[in-house]
Structures are given as C-alpha cells and as structure tokens.
Amino acid sequence: MKKIMDAAFSLIASQGYDATSIAQIAREAGVSKGLMYNYFDSKEDLLEKLVKGAMNEGDKVIGELLSDDPKVTLQNIIKWFFKQLRERPEYWRLMTVLTFRIDKFAFVHDMATHKMKGYTSFLKELLEKINFPNPAGEAKLMAALFDGIAIQYLVIKEDYPLAEMENFLIKKYCKKKLIA
Amino acid sequence: MKKIMDAAFSLIASQGYDATSIAQIAREAGVSKGLMYNYFDSKEDLLEKLVKGAMNEGDKVIGELLSDDPKVTLQNIIKWFFKQLRERPEYWRLMTVLTFRIDKFAFVHDMATHKMKGYTSFLKELLEKINFPNPAGEAKLMAALFDGIAIQYLVIKEDYPLAEMENFLIKKYCKKKLIA
Amino acid sequence: MKKIMDAAFSLIASQGYDATSIAQIAREAGVSKGLMYNYFDSKEDLLEKLVKGAMNEGDKVIGELLSDDPKVTLQNIIKWFFKQLRERPEYWRLMTVLTFRIDKFAFVHDMATHKMKGYTSFLKELLEKINFPNPAGEAKLMAALFDGIAIQYLVIKEDYPLAEMENFLIKKYCKKKLIA
Amino acid sequence: MKKIMDAAFSLIASQGYDATSIAQIAREAGVSKGLMYNYFDSKEDLLEKLVKGAMNEGDKVIGELLSDDPKVTLQNIIKWFFKQLRERPEYWRLMTVLTFRIDKFAFVHDMATHKMKGYTSFLKELLEKINFPNPAGEAKLMAALFDGIAIQYLVIKEDYPLAEMENFLIKKYCKKKLIA
DNA sequence: GATGAATGAGTGTTCATTCAT
DNA sequence: TATGAATGAACACTCATTCAT
Secondary structure: OHHHHHHHHHHHHHHOOOOOOHHHHHHHHOOOHHHHHHHOOOHHHHHHHHHHHHHHHHHHHHHHHOOOOHHHHHHHHHHHHHHHHHHOHHHHHHHHHHHOOOOOOHHHHHHHHHHHHHHHHHHHHHHHHOOOOOHHHHHHHHHHHHHHHHHHHHHHHHHOOHHHHHHHHHHHHHHOOOOO | OHHHHHHHHHHHHHHOOOOOOHHHHHHHHOOOHHHHHHHOOOHHHHHHHHHHHHHHHHHHHHHHHOOOOHHHHHHHHHHHHHHHHHHOHHHHHHHHHHHOOOOOOHHHHHHHHHHHHHHHHHHHHHHHHOOOOOHHHHHHHHHHHHHHHHHHHHHHHHHOOHHHHHHHHHHHHHHOOOOO | OHHHHHHHHHHHHHHOOOOOOHHHHHHHHOOOHHHHHHHOOOHHHHHHHHHHHHHHHHHHHHHHHOOOOHHHHHHHHHHHHHHHHHHOHHHHHHHHHHHOOOOOOHHHHHHHHHHHHHHHHHHHHHHHHOOOOOHHHHHHHHHHHHHHHHHHHHHHHHHOOHHHHHHHHHHHHHHOOOOO | OHHHHHHHHHHHHHHOOOOOOHHHHHHHHOOOHHHHHHHOOOHHHHHHHHHHHHHHHHHHHHHHHOOOOHHHHHHHHHHHHHHHHHHOHHHHHHHHHHHOOOOOOHHHHHHHHHHHHHHHHHHHHHHHHOOOOOHHHHHHHHHHHHHHHHHHHHHHHHHOOHHHHHHHHHHHHHHOOOOO
C-alpha cells in the first residue's frame, strides 16, 4: 500500500526507525494498525521494502545522466547528486542512518555496498576517460566526498554552503585543464 | 564507573542511543540496572558524560601536530586522522551516530560545530600557506572528505582500503608540485 | 471499560492512589496492563475519570430531597447522607482519601469545594427556615459533623453505631422543639 | 535517633508515607541511608515508632486540662483541640491520613480506636456532669465533630474559619443555659 | 480486505533494603 | 557506630504484534 509506505518513509526518515512507532505510521497513513500486517510481516520488513523501493527509484534515473562527453557525464552526476540532496534530503538521511545499523539489519549491507560499488566503479571509468591521474584512487575519494558532503549538509542543513560546494566540485573536476 | 561507561560507549556507538537499553548496558557492564542511577541521573546524562569524556581525551594531542613546514603539518594531520580512525573507531562511530540526533540532544550541536569549525578553519590556513588555489573551498572539501572516509570505513571496516586512501591523500595534498 | 473502573475504584478507595499500582488494577480487573492505556491516558487520567463519573452518579438525586416543610427536607438530607454512606461507602472513602491529595490533583480542589459549598449553603438556608439560632455556624458545624461521621464510619465500619447516630441527629435537629 | 524521627515526621506528615523516601529522610536528617536501619527495622517500623511517639507526647498533657468545673474542663478540651490543630496540623494530618491505611498498617487500628474511645468516654462523663441530655450520643457526635473540623481545616487551611468554629462550639456547649 | 481490542515483553526510573568496610 | 555502593523488585508507561470479528 502506497499510503503506508509514504507515511512510513517520511516518518522514519525524519525521526529514525526506533523513534517511529507502527501506530504513528498507521495514523499518518489513515489506516488501522492491524492492516499494516497484511502488507508487511513486521516493522523490520516494512523498513526493508521501504529501502529497496527507494533504491530502485533512485537507480532508474542513472541512465539519463550519460553523455558522449565524459566531462559532461561527470558534471551531470555531480549536479544530480546535489539535486537529490536538495530535493530528497530525507532519503539520504534514512540511507545514512541505516548504514550505521548494518549489524542489525542484514539487508543494509547489500544496500551499502551496492551504493558504493555502484558509484565508485562508474566514476573510475569516467575519470579514466578524462585522463585524470590515478582514477581509481580519485574515484574512491570522490565517493567518500559525496558521503561527507551529504552527512554535513544533513546535519547543519541551511547553514551548509551546498551551492558553493557544487560549483567548486564542477570547476575542479569538470572544467579544469588537467596537467599534461 | 569505568565499566559502565565502557559498556555504554561501545553499545551506543555500535547500535545507536535509542536501540541501546539501560538493561543491556548494565548487563554488559556486569552491574545491576539500579546502580547505573547512582552514577548517572538518566540515560541522557550518561550519554552526555560519555561524549564529553571522549571529546576531551581526543582533543588533547592537537598541538603536537604543528610543524614549521605547513606541508608537514598537513601531513601530520592526515596521518593523525587515519591513526585515530584505526585506533578509536568507536569514538568516531559514536560521534557520527550522535550527529544525526542533533535535534534531540542539545549538547551534540556544540560538539558537531566544534569538531567541524575546528578542522575547517585550521585546514584553510594551512592550504593558504601551501599556496593551494581556493584554500577556503578546498578546506571545506577536505573536511567533508574526512567525514566521508570515516563513515565508509566505519561501515565496511576491514574491506575499506584505509592505507591506500591515506597514501593517496598525502601524495595529492602534501607532495604534489602545485601549478605555478 | 467498566471492569477496569470498578477495580480501580475499589482499590484506590481502600488503599489510596499511590499505593495502588496499575498492575494491581489490571490484575483485579482481569485484563492486561497494556489494555489500560487504550482507555486511559495515564494513571492520573484514570483517577480523574473515576472521580467525575462517581460524582455525577452521586449528585443526580439531590432534587428529590426537597419538601415544603424545611424540617422534613433536613430529615431527608440526613437520611440520604446515611443511606449513601451505607450503600456507597467506597465512594465516600475515595472522596475523602483524595481530599488529602488536593495539592497533587488539580481537579480535586473543584470536587472538594463543590461538595462543601454544596452542602453548607443549602443547610444554612434550611436551618434559617427552622429558626435555628446562628444558622450559619450551625450549618458549618453540621457539614463538619457529616465529614466526621463519614470518616469514623469508614475506618471502623461495622463497629460504628451508624443507625444510632442517624436517629440521634434526626431527633436533635428535626424533632426538637426549639427554644422560643 | 531524634534527628531521624524529626525529619521523618515532618516529611511524612507533609508529603505522605508513600511519597517520602528513606533517602529523603536520611538526607534531611543528615545521616546515611544505611544508618537508618540500625535504628529501625524497616520504613514501616519507622512509621510505627513515629506514630506511637507522637501519641504519647499528645496524651501527656491531657491531665492538665482537668478542672473542678466540668464546663471549664470541656472548654479546656475544646481549646486544646483547636490549639493542637493550629500548632501541629501536620500531626493531625498524618494521623488522619494513616487512619485510611488501616488495612495496611496493623498498629493504626489500635491507634484509631484508642484515640476515639479515649475522647468519647471522657466527653460522655463530662457531658453527664453538665446535665446534657443524651450525653452518650452527644459525646459521639462531638468526637465526630472534632474529626470533621480537623479534616476540613487540614484541606482548606487558611480558608477555614477555625476561630469562628471554636467560639461557636464553646458558646454552644459550655456557656448555654441548658433546658431544665 | 480491514478493524481495533487485547496482549506481554520491554522501556527508563525509583527505592527499600543489604552488606562489606 | 556509620557509610554508601550495590541490588532487585517494583513502578508507570510503550509498542510491535495477534486475532476475533
């Protein structure tokens, strides 16, 4: 049920998994508590379906970022990342918070590695094409950078210079003349 | 009591504050639940004392990293960061996890800004001295990078190429000839 | 739920509010502790609902005591008081016990003044009509007397000469030829 | 230990038995919690010793109220009662509150009956000497009256017309010319 | 499919009591 | 005599989960 998942998503993303009760989700979704268990085996199962759904949604668009010019592709990726961060901060928040519960929720491990492998290898290829020195290292660094920017933005929100960082990254990685 | 704080520390760092119960901490520490309240006024008070204690321990050494050569200082900082990450991963984990409860715990805000302001302005000065282009932007980027590396390492632990990242960073920021 | 309120009523009336636990009430009512909170927001809320319910039940009949002859009305009141005391001793007990927690429960203050004002001013008018000397003083005295009889009866129950007191009061206040 | 008993008395009288903790009493008395158990077997035992002590203190003075003129004796008693109420309201409060825990504290039963028998039979003799009609009934009534006045005063305190009641009682019982 | 009454294990916290010192 | 660290059972309250309807 979409209503339930939407309610669950926004509540859990903003309050955290532990602090969000089934009752609260049901109330927000406008259904009874009991009904939740027709769709989900448990609170944990709901979380899993939530996360997997959100990941798929996120992955769909990745194809649209491709361009013939690798620098443009990289720029698209960077822009897409900042756009996501701005538009769906709750999604990132949820993912990041869950990441730290890897020992409790088995599925989080897959999610985390998928995400990381996903962008790292893709970035590496891209940087190779741009002739960046040490593209493998630089790709890992960039992946970490994205996570770092996300975490800082999620914590201090409007105080974080998101636009400035975006421009800086684009200039640094996509515009700069590389050393021969 | 040290036993209690140690138990609390590692449990909260690995599971989060909400998911860690007083009963669990007491069990892990080998004491009764009741005793906890001889030392701490509440669960929240325990957390606060935990964090403040950990911060004091961590901050003592920062003076020892300074050198006349700013590149060496920067290298010391990078090395110190990776050393900390390796030796006290729980500390970083706790800080990072708490960071996401900034709305619930007032003292976390101070902690987070202290940490971030701390390194950002210091790094900026350093990068200026090395004549890095756009030192302000680069410093913010580096702060984000540290957070990102930390978060990824804390999640996938031994699978993360920590040493590789350390060398890469040192080479990139401290050894490279800068463009005139 | 009636079962819960009945159990709570008699337990609180006989032991007091603090000494009666939610667990005890639940056990007595034959339900789970958790269920209590489907009906009442808190232990205090339960108490309040209990008291308000009991007061409404008790107050309904006051109109039926009126008569054209003030002496008969007074006699009706006295009889009604003793009847209540015999039939719903728990109610009186609860009210009296709560009276001593006036500082803790705001609603008790209303209850207590309502009860006292209620009877005192009514009695005064009545005694005036019977030409009792100093009807105001006598009314206050009578109100105190009612409370005193109630408290003594509630404590020693069957050992208290309730019938004797009733007859004595009626003779004294309703039958006696007053001094001209 | 006098310090302990004094502290316990005033705390329990003002807050009630349940709401007063051993820790609080110890703190107020300036001794350790552990020490309390050198003097008293339990919290309940402390209460019992407290009450018995207070009763003895109260009883000592009764002899001083006697006079050759029974009307004067009665007046002394009434005055003594109001004086006590004014000077040691906490004592009365404690006694009255305890009275309602008769099922929990065995010793309260003795206390209550002792108190009641005490004054009732004494009052009866007195009223007989003054040639009051139905001295037995009138004595019981007066005992109830004392309790009632006490309870009302203890609840509404300064709003209660204590002085007015005192004068009224004295006039009514000690000054009035009785019908031949 | 949908409800919500009902459960029971769990939460953080309090407190009378014990005991090694 | 005196302490206070330590205990464990109790407290009010929460919540994921079940089930008769």
